[in-house]
Amino acid sequence: MQPTDISNPDYFHKVVDCQWACPAHTPVPEYIRLIADQRYTEAYLINWKSNVFPGILGRTCDRPCEPACRRGRVEDEPVAICRLKRVAADNKDDITAFLPQRAAPNGRKVACIGAGPASLTVARDLAPLGYEVHVFDGDARAGGMIRSQIPRFRLPEEVIDEEVGYIAALGPVLRLNERVDSLQALLKQGYDAIFVGAGAPRGRDLDLPGRREAAANIHIGIDWLSNVSFEHTKAIGRRVIVLGGGNTAMDCCRSARRLGGEDVKVVVRSGFTEMKASPWEKEDALHEDIPILNYLVPKAFTHEDGKLTGVVFEKVQPQIDAKGRRQLVPSGEPDQHFACDDVLVAVGQENAFPWIERDIGLAFDGSDMPIVHQETLQSSLPHVFFGGDAAFGPKNIIWAVAHGHSAAVSIDKFLNGEDVTIRPPPGVTVISQKMGIHEWSYDNDIANDRRFKVQHRDKAQTLSNLKLEVELGFDRAIGFKEAQRCLNCDIQTVFNAKACIECDACVDICPMDCITFTDNGEEEGLRARLKAPATNLTQDIYVADGLLTKRIMAKDEDVCLHCGLCAERCPTGAWDMQKYLIDLTQAGPACRR
Numbered sequence: 001m002q003p004t005d006i007s008n009p010d011y012f013h014k015v016v017d018c019q020w021a022c023p024a025h026t027p028v029p030e031y032i033r034l035i036a037d038q039r040y041t042e043a044y045l046i047n048w049k050s051n052v053f054p055g056i057l058g059r060t061c062d063r064p065c066e067p068a069c070r071r072g073r074v075e076d077e078p079v080a081i082c083r084l085k086r087v088a089a090d091n092k093d094d095i096t097a098f099l100p101q102r103a104a105p106n107g108r109k110v111a112c113i114g115a116g117p118a119s120l121t122v123a124r125d126l127a128p129l130g131y132e133v134h135v136f137d138g139d140a141r142a143g144g145m146i147r148s149q150i151p152r153f154r155l156p157e158e159v160i161d162e163e164v165g166y167i168a169a170l171g172p173v174l175r176l177n178e179r180v181d182s183l184q185a186l187l188k189q190g191y192d193a194i195f196v197g198a199g200a201p202r203g204r205d206l207d208l209p210g211r212r213e214a215a216a217n218i219h220i221g222i223d224w225l226s227n228v229s230f231e232h233t234k235a236i237g238r239r240v241i242v243l244g245g246g247n248t249a250m251d252c253c254r255s256a257r258r259l260g261g262e263d264v265k266v267v268v269r270s271g272f273t274e275m276k277a278s279p280w281e282k283e284d285a286l287h288e289d290i291p292i293l294n295y296l297v298p299k300a301f302t303h304e305d306g307k308l309t310g311v312v313f314e315k316v317q318p319q320i321d322a323k324g325r326r327q328l329v330p331s332g333e334p335d336q337h338f339a340c341d342d343v344l345v346a347v348g349q350e351n352a353f354p355w356i357e358r359d360i361g362l363a364f365d366g367s368d369m370p371i372v373h374q375e376t377l378q379s380s381l382p383h384v385f386f387g388g389d390a391a392f393g394p395k396n397i398i399w400a401v402a403h404g405h406s407a408a409v410s411i412d413k414f415l416n417g418e419d420v421t422i423r424p425p426p427g428v429t430v431i432s433q434k435m436g437i438h439e440w441s442y443d444n445d446i447a448n449d450r451r452f453k454v455q456h457r458d459k460a461q462t463l464s465n466l467k468l469e470v471e472l473g474f475d476r477a478i479g480f481k482e483a484q485r486c487l488n489c490d491i492q493t494v495f496n497a498k499a500c501i502e503c504d505a506c507v508d509i510c511p512m513d514c515i516t517f518t519d520n521g522e523e524e525g526l527r528a529r530l531k532a533p534a535t536n537l538t539q540d541i542y543v544a545d546g547l548l549t550k551r552i553m554a555k556d557e558d559v560c561l562h563c564g565l566c567a568e569r570c571p572t573g574a575w576d577m578q579k580y581l582i583d584l585t586q587a588g589p590a591c592r593r
Contacts, residue, residue, distance in 0.1 A: 001523050001543045001552075006494065009428045012580040014540065015557050016490045018081055021068035023402035025584050026050040028065060028081055029490040033442060035087055036483035038476070043088035045098055048166070050584070051085075052121050052401050053146070055159045058086025059471065060150055062247075062278060062396040070487050073559065077451035079485045080474075087479035089159075095166070102171050106130035108415050111191040112172075113180050116144020117397045118197035118388030120164065121404025123172040125587040126411065133172040134191070138179030142168070145199055145389075146397065148226040149248070151255050152467040183356045183384075193383045193411045196370075197404070200389035202352040206243065206345055210301030214308035214343075218301060221252045221346030228255050228466070237341025239263040241311055243298055244346030245275035250282065252344040253290045258466045265338065266292045267313060269328065284470065288459060295328070299335065301343065310339040349394045369393070376420045377407040385410055408587040416592055424585035424592075433491055433577045434567075440577060442491055444564045447484040491562050492580045495553055497546035500574040506566035507531065514556040515566060520545070530554055 006012065014020050018028040027046055034043035047054035061082050069078030108131050112119035115137035123133045141147060142164050146155070168174060180186055186194060203220035205211070211218060217237065221244065227233035240261040242253040245268035256264045266285065268275055272294050275282065282292065296313040303309055315333040318326055351369060356362060363371040363380035370379050372386045379386055387403030389395060410420040433441045455472045456462075462470045474482060507515050513532035520526070520543075527534040527541065534541055539558035547553065567575040585591050 001520060001526060001541065001554075003545050003552075004540065004543050006492075006542075009426050009582060011540070012430070012490075012492050013426075013582050015492065016580070017068040017070055018065040018079075018489070019582070022051075022065045023399045024051045024405065025402075025582070026065075027490065027581060027583075029486055029488050030581060031088060032079070032081070032084055032483045032486045033488070035084055036443070036480055036486075038480075040088050040091040041093045041095060041098075044092040045095060047085055047088060048095070049586075050405075051398060052124055052167075052404070053117065053163050053397065054085050055089035055163055056146055056155060057397060058082060058084075058089050058473075059155050059159070060146075061085070061398055064398070070489050070561070071485055074561070075450065080451055080454070080482050083454055083474055084479060084482060086473045087476070087483075090473055091476060091479075096169065099166060099169060100128035102128050103130040105132060108132065108192045109134065109190065110193045110195065110411060111136065111186060111189075112195045112197055113183075113186070114144055114196070114198040114388075114390070115139070115142035115174065115176065116197055116199050116388060116400065117146060118390070118400040118404040118407070119144070119195060120167050121401050122195045122197065122387070122408045122411070124167045124170060125405060125408035127167075127170040127172045129412065129588055131415075134175050135172050136175045136178050136180050138177065140177050142174055142176060144197075145222075148229050149222055149251070151225065151228070151251050153254070153258070153462060153465075153470050154251070156467070156469050181355050183362070184360050187360065187384075191383075192415055193385065195407055195411065196384065196386045196390050197388045197400070198353075198390045200349040200351045200394045202350050203248075203345065204348040204350055206298060206347060208298060208300050210303050210308075213306060214301045214303040216306075217308035217341060218343045218345065221248045221344050222349060224344055225251055225255065228259070233259070235260050237261065239340040240265070240342050240344065241338055241340040242266045242344045242346060243311075244268065244348070245270055245277055245292075246346060246348070247277050247281050248349070249344075249346035250277050250285050252346050253285055254288055255466065256342075256344065257288055257290065257463055261342075263340075264290050265340075266290060267296050267298070267311070267338070268292060268294050269297045269316065271295060271318065287456075288463060295331070296336065297328070302337065308340065308343065310337050311343060312337050349389070351390060351393060373421075375406065375423065376410045377403060378410055378414070378420055383414065405584070405586055409585070409591045412587040412591055418592055422593065424590060426585055427583040427590075429581045429583075430492070430494070430578045433579050440491075440564055442488055442577075442579070443484070444488065444491070444562075444577075446487065446561060446563060447481070449481055449485055451485070452478050452482045488562050490580050491564070491577050493542075493555065493560060493562065493564075493566060494576045494578045495542070495544045495555070496574050496576070497544045497553065499572045500547060500553070501572055502547060502549060502551070503571065505569045505571065506575055509565045509569045511563065511565065512556075512559045512561055514558075514560045516554045517547070517549075517551050518554060520552045526554060530556060532556065532559065534558060
């Protein structure tokens with residue numbers, strides 16, 4: 001194997017699994033250490049720069065960082081990264097003095113369609129640079145799906161107002177109650193660039209027998225949630241069936257319980273573990289006495305005199321076909337009929353662009369989605385960019401934020417006459433954490449605590465109040481204890497072969513057997529003959545040559561705990577613990593060549 005190029009910004013970035021997995025690449029261990037040090041405002045600002053909505057995401061994020069967490073490799077539960085984000089948000093001081101100062105107007109106008117997380121991120125990045133950013137939305141208040149589709153018992157209105165308010169304070173022109181009905185008309189208004197962050201506004205329907213006859217009591221899930229959020233809908237029938245197994249279905253069933261649904265069921269065509277809903281969302285639904293029934297496919301809506309009476313389901317079971325593919329096939333059991341008063345259909349979302357004319361030069365694919373560059377988010381019209389759900393279909397808030405940052409870089413480069421495909425390199429800092437022979441600037445004593453549980457309000461209280469937040473979050477004491485579970489994956493083990501005397505002290509003390517001094521070879525063979533075989537091919541082997549014996553040092557990055565024992569034990573200082581901080585370049589002069 002070739003020696004590892006640790007000067008490559010992505011090498012150590014990939015080792016910080018949580019940050020690598022986060023679409024916005026938030027420096028997770030850095031802000032967790034600040035929380036442990038009770039520096040909540042600084043922790044919040046680190047989050048605010050990268051993910052824009054720390055208080056919102058600390059309650060609603062899909063948490064792609066947590067399955068990647070190194071802690072989950074040594075015990076069952078990862079660090080509660082998402083809930084620690086909320087600790088920073090709940091305990092910070094006033095941050096208004098730290099918001100960016102607006103530069104002098106640069107004479108360029110940018111339109112953002114939709115006031116959801118993607119467009120608001122674009123506005124946050126471009127407005128301080130002097131761009132005149134106009135954000136259009138048909139609703140009276142900014143926030144998009146954050147405000148319209150996430151129930152208040154998960155995300156209080158005041159949290160949305162606060163974090164949307166920080167962006168509004170940067171000076172974008174919020175054109176609320178102004179729905180864009182024609183992209184062609186907007187193009188004629190002289191904007192230098194247009195960003196489409198309109199989301200995936202249409203919920204999928206089910207064209208089944210009885211759908212039209214019983215239409216009055218069959219509701220599309222995301223539309224119904226919006227009506228609940230804006231208080232157009234204040235009640236529902238006693239017996240409710242929710243169709244679908246995603247997070248929208250979980251929000252629907254829990255909202256229905258609070259609006260009068262006494263007998264609420266979630267019915268899913270897949271198995272429980274295959275449901276798209278986040279595990280904690282399913283847990284919360286079950287905690288509120290909502291049964292989840294699996295392997296049932298809806299066949300028809302039953303009705304009488306124009307009124308919905310129930311839903312007929314076919315029982316299915318998983319089966320592996322001749323090609324090894326998993327399919328759902330009829331079980332042969334009799335169909336099941338569940339009586340109900342209302343049905344909420346939450347079987348997915350899709351994009352709808354009736355307001356984009358097809359003769360303006362904007363290319364669409366066979367699925368009627370705009371053709372958008374994966375990284376630059378530029379469309380076939382060079383000054384039109386897409387992001388969030390409008391770009392590649394429904395995902396989540398953190399992806400919308402990441403798209404917003406990327407699109408803002410593209411817009412800034414485009415309007416300064418640069419090639420948008422040449423992306424700016426990140427800023428990287430790697431600095432030793434050594435303070436003395438056996439002292440480090442970080443706490444490297446690994447806590448043995450298991451993941452702490454978050455406190456919930458009493459169920460009797462929350463089920464009677466649609467706006468009462470269920471999760472109370474960690475207090476400062478529990479936040480500190482949970483922060484101590486972080487393994488500081490961004491404190492990297494950096495090896496200097498010229499200082500090494502090959503005494504094997506590091507090998508002896510390593511608790512994970514992840515360091516091996518051996519002869520070089522091809523990667524497959526080398527992985528197999530390390531002191532502990534390295535079987536996770538998604539993580540690299542750190543290889544260093546230059547030893548006097550002509551052997552190499554090979555360290556398995558997958559299982560290293562970043563405990564620093566190798567550096568403490570080393571008699572020559574060949575090992576050093578160095579904090580790696582990557583700062584992804586955002587829109588502005590630094591992103592230009």
